[in-house]
Amino acid sequence: MASVVNVILSGGVGSRLWPLSRKSKPKQYIPLFEGRSLFELTVARNQTFTDQTLMVGGIKNVDLAREFLPATKSQTIVEAAPRNTAAAIAFAALACDPDDILIVTPSDHLIENQEAYENIMREGIKYAEEGFLVTFGIQPTRPETGYGYIEYQGNDVLSFREKPNEDTAKEFLKKGNFLWNSGIFCFKASIYLEELFRFEPKVFRTSKEVYESANGGQFSADLSAKIPSKSIDYAVMERSERIKVIPSNFIWSDMGSYDSLYDYLKVKGHQVDGSGNMVIGTQKYVSFLGVENTILVHTEDAILVVHKRSSQDVKHLYEELENHNSPLL
Template sequence: MEDSAHSMKKQHILLTGGVGSRLWPLSRKSCPKQYLPLIQGKSLFQLCIERNAGLVDAGIIVGNKENYMQSRTQASTDLRINYDEIIEAVPKNTAAAIAFAALATDPEDLLLVTPADHVIDAGDTYEKAIIQAFELAERGAIVTFGVKPDQPETGYGYIEHKGLEVLGFKEKPDQDLAEKYIKAGNFLWNSGIFCFQAKVFLEALKQFEPEIYEKSRIAYEARQKDFLPEHESKQIPELSVDYAVMERSKNIKVVSADFYWSDLGSFSAIYDYFKLHELGSFDNSQNLILNSNKHVELPHVSEHIYVETEDAVLLVDKNQTQDVKQIYNSLKKSHPDLI
């Protein structure tokens, strides 16, 4: 046991695939939300590397051919540990992305898998949760992180649990159901952060989704340096890790996380985060002004978000920010140059 413990590395697997369509016009195909300098001049990608650097031995950035140069540029500013790269030819969702990373590491290695576009208040509670997850993963568990909810949020999936045991994964609920979950007291937000041994994940994927496992392996083995091949990648079925493994394995444990977490998936989430942390530029009517060098006046309007870029302006009610995705989708057809 002593020897394997020495050779077992802790690896940070950083998934950078998101587009962030709900944060248009800030987030574009050319600069997805994880690379925007949103928080005190730093991007979510950079903050993710920073908060995990002291907890792991090495890492792998899984990106795609559209965004890998941005990852390289931003990662080079603060790398205390060495990150390898896997560059996808076509995005195939998280089951395949994590499979590539697991194939690139030693079977015994412990993988901490995180999206690059979430915001977390790192500190003792975060560190404790990660250490607990590594200990459970070392004993063969597939670990997910559940965040203690502070409101009946309808934009997140939920995990029903009893202690470390997962009783079930729940889809994004409507308002009534979200309120029931909060009242019940044993539901956590599904954070999309995971921890497991590489071999344990690959065995589970092989068991539940043999085709994803096999086609991912073929694509991985045909890679050229860091680049995965297009033809082989296109054969891989597209599925999230939640559907492929998490919701089907009997081997899941959940670490209940008390740290502040948000996927910053909408302008209302940014509004709440900025308000809580006293960041950003709010006017007297609690409107948030984002990315503008101009003096902006918004009479008769309160709790709105004003966003400005070189080629677009958005004004949206804090409680209607889900509409931004529809704007993004309609612009795809009418003004593709704007996305």
């Protein structure tokens, strides 16, 4: 009998949430959300309507995740090298029975309104049982430039759009038939592999070779390096004719940058001064003069000061530090 499997992807480092998020402990494992981490919340959220949990990630992520995974009916796949989401999901599909339904979820999203979420996921499972690849779109509430968009009509996808500039994002909202791309997917394992083979045969073949040649569950780093680094969006979702989108009404944020974290913490009662400035990570007295909507992030070895509207640019700072092999990562 086919199972419903929650495939949790946990390979990212959360570069836009540096210095809170580090390679040694990415953002999804930091207990910022009323004492719980995004990974912990992701596992719990999907337990009520899935039969198994399968996590795909690097060795450090697997070690950090282990205490939050179910004691039974859970499995981990340890990647030797990160090769993007198309390959990660291929590993999961190869580990499952062909008719198993995979609900693929990032491990670093915040979702509220559990009842609405479960209803939407069950609708996605029905489409997946019919052979469709399902993506879930979020009704946009602002002209967000940090998310991709889905142009849709009913449950049909008209187009996928990359992260827009502000003017384009405003135009999307004005048109009213665009959704934020949540990065959550649902499909049969076999259907995903069929479409991956159809559009990206090299990703399919090299991922299959890595999976089948594993020694004691250990993937070959040399073989893994041969897998083309492609996202599931580019490799399959933007090219297949089997796609359905479900407009979704649960509360969602990818928690990918400080503007999202700021909005969440503010709603939860985190202190903000009269000019909209916020301090994260310290109880020391901090005074902001002549600035507004600014976030100060304090850690033991680094301090970041960023304007809320520049939150996406933290990634560039992270990349600069990475280019200099900084120990601060």
